Ligand code: SF4
């Protein structure tokens with residue numbers, strides 16, 4: 282749908298203002314069109330190298346991944362959003378076992394979906410859109426690519442999107458609509474320069490080359506996605522992480538300098554994450570797991586109870 286230019290500018294501004302009011306930290310807009318060939322080839326090579334491991338869904342729907350107008354017929358604009366999840370000192374110092382910041386609170390998928398539908402309802406009130414779709418890590422959408430196209434930031438050597446003067450502790454999400462909006466200038470600047478801190482700090486050498494992550498070696502993949510127990514010698518290098526890993530972001534100068542704690546209450550650490558000592562973690566049975574991580578809608582059920590125990594080096598009873 283093509284709007285008169287003054288209406289297009291007003292709607293674009295209204296969407297961005299509303300997104301920030303709702304607690305998103307950044308919002309940019311890109312034209313929905315085919316992904317650049319160079320980027321597609323890099324992704325194809327990553328799959329060819331089998332760096333996606335058991336995440337077979339990453340190889341599905343390649344045509345739609347490479348062209349959002351096939352994923353959402355009639356789409357014209359991709360509204361790209363980012364929201365901070367950074368937490369500081371959020372675990373009991375006696376916990377021994379570590380959990381990534383992104384998994385300390387409620388599972389972000391439903392939290393973000395709710396916000397996206399809220400923002401979409403706002404857009405629908407301004408102008409009728411047909412067949413819009415919302416995404417957050419939930420479909421074949423190249424999230425970081427579109428965020429960069431929408432001017433939000435640039436991917437670092439650890440592959441996380443760095444937002445200038447904000448850091449990289451952000452969840453990304455998108456709304457795809459059939460309305461033409463004003464588009465942002467893609468973010469072209471390299472934010473890493475000569476820095477290699479993330480590559481040097483990764484305990485499993487998962488960053489095979491700048492911007493190339495071998496997920497099969499990444500602690501996030503090994504503790505969540507890998508169905509089997511973590512094989513040696515990787516199992517002895519997980520640095521006590523039992524769900525996710527933050528190391529390559531913790532050492533990033535952009536986070537050290539700019540990251541601020543998140544303000545979204547749903548991402549605040551759950552009581553068990555804040556309080557549990559090593560002993561409590563090791564005594565966790567199915568009933569305490571359900572009470573503390575399933576009923577509280579945490580992200581932990583993405584791995585099973587047995588997988589969590591195995592990540593601690595324990596056998597489930
Ligand atoms: S998340 Fe952890 S294991 Fe994965 S690349 Fe970063 S430092 Fe390495």
Ligand code: SF4
Nearest residue numbers: 437438473476479533
């Ligand atoms: S640690 Fe350095 S190389 Fe890695 S993402 Fe941050 S700035 Fe880039």
